[in-house]
Amino acid sequence: MVKKYIYGIPFETDAVVEQMKQEPEDAKLSVGKMELLENGGFSYTIPLEAADIIYGLGESNRGINKRGYVYESFCTDDPVHTEEKTSLYGAHNFIVISGSKQIGFFFDHPGRVRFDIGYTRQDQMVISAKEANFVLYEIMEESAYDVVRRFRKMIGQSYIAPKFAFGFGQSRWGYKTADDFRRVVQKYRENQIPLDLLYVDIDYMDRFMDFTVNPEEFPDFPAFVKEMQEQGVHLAPIIDAGVKIEPGYDVYEEGVENGYFCKNEDGTDFEATVWPGWTHFPDVLNPEARKWFGDKYERLISQGIDAFWNDMNEPAIFYSRRGLDALTRKAHAFHENGDEIVTWPLKDEVLGVANSLEDYKNMYHLIDGKLVSHERVHNLFGYNMTRAASEAFERIAPDRRFLMFSRASYIGMHRYGGVWTGDNHSWWSHILLSLKQMVNLNMCGFLYCGSDLGGFGANATRDLVLRFLALGVFSPLMRNHACMGTREQECYQFEHPEDFRGVIGARYRLLPYIYSEYMKAVLRSELYFKPLGFVYPADEIALQIEDQAMIADEVMIAPVYTQNAIGRPVYLPEPMTMVRFSGPDCELSEEKLAAGWQFVKVALNEVVFFVRSGRKIPIAEVAMTVDQIDETNLQYVGDQDAEYELYQDDGVTRDFL
Numbered sequence: 295m296v297k298k299y300i301y302g303i304p305f306e307t308d309a310v311v312e313q314m315k316q317e318p319e320d321a322k323l324s325v326g327k328m329e330l331l332e333n334g335g336f337s338y339t340i341p342l343e344a345a346d347i348i349y350g351l352g353e354s355n356r357g358i359n360k361r362g363y364v365y366e367s368f369c370t371d372d373p374v375h376t377e378e379k380t381s382l383y384g385a386h387n388f389i390v391i392s393g394s395k396q397i398g399f400f401f402d403h404p405g406r407v408r409f410d411i412g413y414t415r416q417d418q419m420v421i422s423a424k425e426a427n428f429v430l431y432e433i434m435e436e437s438a439y440d441v442v443r444r445f446r447k448m449i450g451q452s453y454i455a456p457k458f459a460f461g462f463g464q465s466r467w468g469y470k471t472a473d474d475f476r477r478v479v480q481k482y483r484e485n486q487i488p489l490d491l492l493y494v495d496i497d498y499m500d501r502f503m504d505f506t507v508n509p510e511e512f513p514d515f516p517a518f519v520k521e522m523q524e525q526g527v528h529l530a531p532i533i534d535a536g537v538k539i540e541p542g543y544d545v546y547e548e549g550v551e552n553g554y555f556c557k558n559e560d561g562t563d564f565e566a567t568v569w570p571g572w573t574h575f576p577d578v579l580n581p582e583a584r585k586w587f588g589d590k591y592e593r594l595i596s597q598g599i600d601a602f603w604n605d606m607n608e609p610a611i612f613y614s615r616r617g618l619d620a621l622t623r624k625a626h627a628f629h630e631n632g633d634e635i636v637t638w639p640l641k642d643e644v645l646g647v648a649n650s651l652e653d654y655k656n657m658y659h660l661i662d663g664k665l666v667s668h669e670r671v672h673n674l675f676g677y678n679m680t681r682a683a684s685e686a687f688e689r690i691a692p693d694r695r696f697l698m699f700s701r702a703s704y705i706g707m708h709r710y711g712g713v714w715t716g717d718n719h720s721w722w723s724h725i726l727l728s729l730k731q732m733v734n735l736n737m738c739g740f741l742y743c744g745s746d747l748g749g750f751g752a753n754a755t756r757d758l759v760l761r762f763l764a765l766g767v768f769s770p771l772m773r774n775h776a777c778m779g780t781r782e783q784e785c786y787q788f789e790h791p792e793d794f795r796g797v798i799g800a801r802y803r804l805l806p807y808i809y810s811e812y813m814k815a816v817l818r819s820e821l822y823f824k825p826l827g828f829v830y831p832a833d834e835i836a837l838q839i840e841d842q843a844m845i846a847d848e849v850m851i852a853p854v855y856t857q858n859a860i861g862r863p864v865y866l867p868e869p870m871t872m873v874r875f876s877g878p879d880c881e882l883s884e885e886k887l888a889a890g891w892q893f894v895k896v897a898l899n900e901v902v903f904f905v906r907s908g909r910k911i912p913i914a915e916v917a918m919t920v921d922q923i924d925e926t927n928l929q930y931v932g933d934q935d936a937e938y939e940l941y942q943d944d945g946v947t948r949d950f951l
């Protein structure tokens with residue numbers, strides 16, 4: 295059962311697609327106490343029982359169970375995902391209380407929302423925001439799992455990626471020339487490590503101008519795209535939110551002429567710096583501007599491109615005109631006062647110019663003829679940038695699927711693209727964080743998701759990349775990506791690249807299963823990743839498990855996420871078949887395990903997972919690209935007497951219903 299409550303005059307986010315009637319104005323909420331505050335905000339307090347588990351909040355930091363910390367939905371470009379951070383790139387205001395009651399809440403509000411989940415007081419959850427203009431949905435079902443399924447129906451069908459997007463992709467910020475890309479492909483092919491995608495980071499552009507290609511490095515880009523395709527590789531260029539201010543650059547000129555950029559309060563175009571220097575932001579909340587920006591993707595599509603990633607769309611701001619002026623004034627005043635000796639307050643001011651709230655307050659969208667401060671609708675930017683692209687794809691090639699994923703997101707964007715979890719690090723703790731994020735992202739509709747495997751920031755080690763990849767084998771998006779200046783972490787950069795062949799090979803052996811389960815989950819509003827507690831709600835231990843996850847109805851995974859480990863303890867809520875892919879040739883073996891705790895050995899060149907009792911899953915032979923997988927000749931692992939419903943389609947068209 296869903297109840298919809300409207301407070302004040304909410305901003306239409308288009309997050310929910312299901313039409314439903316609202317509760318009468320004086321209706322009481324089913325649980326807790328809602329207070330509308332004098333300052334215009336709200337504070338909603340819900341009591342928590344000792345055993346209640348809180349699921350949800352999508353990509354946010356920390357556990358699968360969110361209890362015991364505070365989180366803020368405010369899309370943030372923060373590349374250091376340490377435990378204390380309260381906001382990352384996504385804003386996913388869906389939470390579920392599971393325990394004494396089974397109830398979900400969706401706060402449809404595009405400004406900052408704070409979730410104090412047993413942080414200030416361990417026996418209550420307080421949700422608050424500065425503005426009391428929002429829609430609150432209460433979802434009550436028999437189980438937490440049912441609450442999630444009901445929620446997924448409300449928000450509409452998740453984005454469907456093309457099948458090639460389930461292949462392995464290599465990325466690095468720093469590939470510049472056509473030869474840089476050729477070398478990567480050659481090395482992968484030479485080492486017989488499967489590869490389907492190469493991600494093309496900002497350096498392909500002409501001085502970081504969106505939708506352009508550097509003419510010196512890529513004099514004939516369509517021919518280069520084709521050359522890569524002939525090698526079985528799709529190129530996926532990045533598109534950034536900021537449009538370079540550059541007279542003569544048509545995207546800039548058209549945007550200015552038609553009023554398609556975000557504004558200052560006086561109606562002039564808002565300026566901030568990002569990679570290209572001074573930029574304007576397309577006003578993607580304005581449907582006309584959204585259409586205009588989306589249509590620009592056609593420039594790359596017409597050159598053979600079928601995959602993109604949208605970045606810096608929180609939107610990230612290095613500094614604005616206002617920020618720079620204020621800082622300069624402060625620095626002058628500071629030095630004139632002779633305060634040079636204690637300069638640290640000024641240092642904080644310098645750091646504070648990036649992604650500053652003052653800038654978000656002073657940037658405006660033109661909505662229905664009125665200027666709306668960006669701060670109020672901040673979380674909708676990445677969502678609508680991705681929607682711009684996706685709606686354009688439908689106009690440009692109505693029958694085709696494109697790969698599209700974004701860094702910033704809000705619930706609703708899951709219909710238009712997937713997400714990656716942004717600039718993580720080559721840290722062991724980030725393998726585990728990735729697993730937790732994917733479980734909660736799935737609840738919010740983001741089925742096509744993944745993290746930078748091997749870690750984006752900091753220097754990776756061989757063992758970390760192998761363990762990260764072994765988790766990535768199971769995430770729909772499987773991409774190795776790294777930051778410029780860090781140790782090179784392509785699979786062939788390390789000793790014994792054949793071990794990487796084995797681990798990535800496991801992905802291709804599992805691909806018919808992974809694709810089939812992803813598609814079924816999308817088409818049925820089901821979960822691809824889920825917490826153990828959804829499958830074994832009566833099992834006290836399963837409810838606590840934060841480092842294992844279920845995939846669809848058949849599989850359980852338990853990644854190794856500590857260095858120098860020969861394996862790890864795994865909790866089996868029921869007897870399962872342990873499946874192991876070993877060594878460069880990805881050899882398959884099976885072993886029946888009893889329920890309970892087991893210590894499972896996993897070598898660096900192995901991928902291990904577990905198939906539930908009474909289930910089986912299909913396995914293919916290794917192939918170098920998704921296209922080459924032979925799906926006519928599948929074998930099954932698990933319980934041979936079980937049934938398995940294999941979903942197959944052409945993987946390219948939208949003919950999937």
Ligand code: GLC
Binds near residue numbers: 467532605701775776
């Ligand atoms: C951002 C992205 C990262 C990308 C870099 C350069 O930090 O999150 O993935 O490599 O920008 O475009």
